Amino acid sequence: MVTIYDIAKKANVSAMTVSRVINNTGRISEKTRKKVKLVMEELHYVPNQTARSLVLQQTHLIFLLITDITNPFFTTLSRGAEDAARKYGYKVLFGNSDEDLEKEKDYIQTILASRVDGVLITPTGDSSLTHLEMLQQHQVPFILLDREVPGIVCDIVVGDSRESGLTLTEHLIAKGHRHIAMINGSSTISSARHRLQGYRDALKLGDIPVVEDWILESGFGSNNQLDHIAAWLDSLPSPVTAIIAGNNVLAVQMITLLRQRGKRVPDDISVVCFDDLGPYSSVDPFMTVISQQAYQFGYLGMQTLIERIQDKETDQPWRKLVLPSELIERKSVLELE
Amino acid sequence: MVTIYDIAKKANVSAMTVSRVINNTGRISEKTRKKVKLVMEELHYVPNQTARSLVLQQTHLIFLLITDITNPFFTTLSRGAEDAARKYGYKVLFGNSDEDLEKEKDYIQTILASRVDGVLITPTGDSSLTHLEMLQQHQVPFILLDREVPGIVCDIVVGDSRESGLTLTEHLIAKGHRHIAMINGSSTISSARHRLQGYRDALKLGDIPVVEDWILESGFGSNNQLDHIAAWLDSLPSPVTAIIAGNNVLAVQMITLLRQRGKRVPDDISVVCFDDLGPYSSVDPFMTVISQQAYQFGYLGMQTLIERIQDKETDQPWRKLVLPSELIERKSVLELE
DNA sequence: TTGTATGCGTTATCAA
């Protein structure tokens, strides 16, 4: 491995001079600069980022921890985060917690050990509290994405989940539905909780009673117990004309189960969900969804984090960005009389 | 930041002893071990991976460079890679080259600077040659995923692209199609090249002439010029009854354009493609595809790479894994008389 | 304008 000393020796200068050329710091004669540059090219020198990080006490690395890499919401978010990082000269370390608290814990260890400059994280749920406290303890700047965690005050980018829940449910009501079920992620996830609240509020506003049996708490990830969901689905009485899925993954699972049962959407039952289905919505613009600006979650989150890292000394107040959602009406809702 | 010296001082031992406790190396009395462990807990000590990497000359980091993070083929591949890495105690640094040679070049710089232990890469195309040569020059172990690069001999995991092209085309022929167009990625990408070859071979075997105007070279990424594709589509004469898309992204773009033109699939025209559309294929099992084992690409690739890294001294021969594909027949192909 | 000494946090080597 070529080091600055190799360069220095070959160029007949000190290592320090080489360092200065690399970093453009201090005054250097044009002649030696050229000479050093030449030798660096010849030897294909690339600075050792590890050594640099050690002395500079910064890695220019940001860790992005998401909960489901196969979910288009998170991949789009990741792309936004990466674009922003790139713009500011940071690189992204990337992890997938799989909606699993244990995997998340492992990643927190990795994060702490890698001395990354900051962390973007979509926590697996309220229990992530202890993990986030560890980050605080070690003074690692982080920003929450998509999900709040009670007990943690920090920069955060979230959606207007309650509003979305309200809008989506009211949309169904406006279409004549009065018997609406909801399958949701765990209530230990703030977005799920708030979406459910929006659903409850909308029903209340429409003078529609809430039937607790028509609400199922499942998971937001792809590792759900389909049997469990199936049993619940089969238990729904026939008056139920619509189902709200708490996210896109649940929507896919629900549609799959309905298909297995020979139920047509929307003829037999209407289905809507939170979050769009990714680029493949254009293959078949079928599902009516309330869509979030996934890319912006990542982009703004990364931007906010990097700003905080760079203005470490100044005591900026915590920022909370709430991104609006948009109802996209397609074909999965039947209009009732 | 708590260091090994803080622990040493508080535990009344030397730094070396602490190091030994951390790494379970050398012989240590149970008493001091306990004492050190206790202090480490108290002070919430986490080893500095950066310092460790510097002295050990290894980072336990693998860089995974893919070309499109929004493509389910690559996200599924990533998940496989991450699972394998996790199993072997490696972490994954992650980048998205966006099918862009320049971005890829930037990432190569990052990779070289980060002194990662190895690289998993889906090259943007044959022009990636120089980038890969840089990796070789710096003796960074890498493995190619999904795409070969002429001039580079290394470990590689690829699909049976020509076979797939043959199978997919023969499927259309078997359904009575004889006027088949193909929109493909750039022929500077080996998989695109081989898929096209399979298409040509199948036509030849079926005694069907190849019409060059019915073949369009576009891109595999989401940044395609849709106008260009649209113009080609509009130029296709009516005898054309089927279109093969070189990957899932192209398929989506094609379907979108067809929809805009009021063309129904498969009634007006049949469409098939390489690679499945991700979990959302289950929302609407519509597109007939030839699907690759995306997860295995990542898993086996990572495994192979790590084995090579760990057996660095032994001169293992290069390995080439060819993963088979599977035709999944759904509803996007019309059966002709 | 250039060079020397020192330290970042850790581990390997050698000695005690």
Next chain:
DNA sequence: TTGATAACGCATACAA
């Protein structure tokens, strides 16, 4: 069983 010292590759402070 333990500790002192040097080294990994680089950058900062200070000196020349």
